[in-house]
Amino acid sequence: MAGRASISRASPHRLNSGPARRSTCGETRPSITPSSRSKPCLGRLRPMMTPPDLTPDLALEAVTAAAATEAPARDADGAFPTAAFEALRALGVTANPPLGGRQMTRLLALLAAAGRGDLSVGRIFEGHCNTLFLIQAHGTAEQRNNWFEAAASGALYGIWNTDQPGAPLRLENGVLLGGKSFSTGIDGLDRAIVTIDDGPKRQMITVPLAGLAVDRSWWRPVGMRASGSHIVDFTGLKVDPEWLLGGPGDYVGQPWFTAGAMRFAAVQVGGMHAILDLTLDHLSKT
Template identity: 55%
Template structure:
């Protein structure tokens, strides 16, 4: 999916990319059925391949639609579908601002969320607040929430605009409450959802491969035997990452088809941990190969590899990668997940 990139607007919400997405059914009607999870992951990969910032924000929109579909009322689902059909975009923000956690008291919010990706282009976001029975979800409008943009100044993914949003004083209406306490972190869907950001990352590493290959062809260096080996290794890593997405889709569909099967639920969680770990390793390998293949030219603006390297290396830093790999090891030891076995 060809999405526009610009250094001049790199730190701004990617309006041009989302205008392309709005011109299709991808805002209101992405493939959300469990049986279509493979199509959804392919879509996320293609969006990420076009622009990682757009992919990051779009994955949040998809996550919001999935949560509302699973736990929302008929009225909430209808309202969100209608809003999305008219161009509204949503997000999901769980991380509290340090020293200012989001809480509620007498139907009034206090506190803030940081890493609030996409806030400059979203109309609503699902935010979480603590409860004795588990974190609660609120589907909050964003028009009246102040945004602190001074904090977000990263190396890459600048356009994702993961700012700090202060909800202090905003009143919670009944229509804002989504599902029950604990729904947000309900397994296996909470951990299993990592396959979605891994799909966007796969698109990013595929884009790095595309740019490196184009550079070698344009400079007539692809026939060099060492560069040919780099192309081969990158191609293997890209194809392997897409293969891991297929395994993730298979495990998700199997768990969704039999939600009472604890073994399939455990397998989905373990597979998601495997997918994110394998995709991260593939991305780091492709980045290394591409940087060596292109050389210093790839670190100089406006070469497209320069921004891709910054964006992908930043987006790979998802929470708790060590814990994901440790949990996969535990699942292997317990026999819940073994290499070569299907869902």
């Protein structure tokens, strides 16, 4: 039948598709045969776009390269990615990440770029940004000044909500008891926000991290070892009233709590882009 592909009798494994076709790369290609593979056409692929509000000297490729610093070694030994965060500090993204409502495009692009370099670094960086967002949204003037000034000097932060199984974090007579699991970044952070139950709602508390007991035995992931999401025991830590952040229920306030999923999703998108990078690199060499 005219216009339809047919199997050639002279070569039963050859697919004849009529006249040669023009590919998306512009060159003319012959009919496809199982016996001959052409190189993949990569001409129309583009690197990750840089949002227009990113300054030229802060290209996303630089963020990805910074996050990737020593990534294979840190994934092998599970140590905190110190060198990567030194590189990110040098770019200025940890001191003053874009947190305003009109800066969401920029923030998501930065998080994706970090995840593209190393998912562990991206995950820790996202927690740092989330912490500063909550401090900015719910902190007193003194808390905002202290936390942002420390960030400008290189401090890194995290936020941990998941309670330790069998020993949830709680506040009794001004003293913390119990712990948090999935305490991402504990080995390299300076301070964190943790949550406790205050009646039916969750209350945020800002805590220093020096000297706390850390259980590293249970964190045995297939990947992202350098995120160091260990169990931290806060038992015996006396809470200063000034450590309280916001009021009960502020942590899960909408739409910000649900919308926060966009941040860690952006990191994961960066990881998927890294897989695409590796795939295209492999195909270009085969």
